[in-house]
Amino acid sequence: MVWAGIMINGRSHLHVVAIGTMTGQRYIDEVLLPHFLLFRGAVGSKFVFMDDNATCHRTLAVQDCLDSDGIQRLV
Numbered sequence: 775m776v777w778a779g780i781m782i783n784g785r786s787h788l789h790v791v792a793i794g795t796m797t798g799q800r801y802i803d804e805v806l807l808p809h810f811l812l813f814r815g816a817v818g819s820k821f822v823f824m825d826d827n828a829t830c831h832r833t834l835a836v837q838d839c840l841d842s843d844g845i846q847r848l849v
Contacts, residue, residue, distance in 0.1 A: 823845050824847075824848045
């Protein structure tokens with residue numbers, strides 16, 4: 775599986791899942807949190823995550839992670 779996203783002024787690097795499957799927790803650890811930490815520092819408290827209805831964005835683990843970090847979702 776290959777994962778890509780759009781970033782401010784460009785696109786994110788491809789994330790290749792070579793071994794295993796992309797679980798909600800793995801998605802949080804390997805994809806979301808590294809980008810959230812980067813953008814939250816640059817954008818500040820008004821950071822909003824735009825949900826594109828991808829299955830990885832819809833897991834309870836991801837929703838709980840976003841809620842616990844106070845990140846707003848644009849659904």
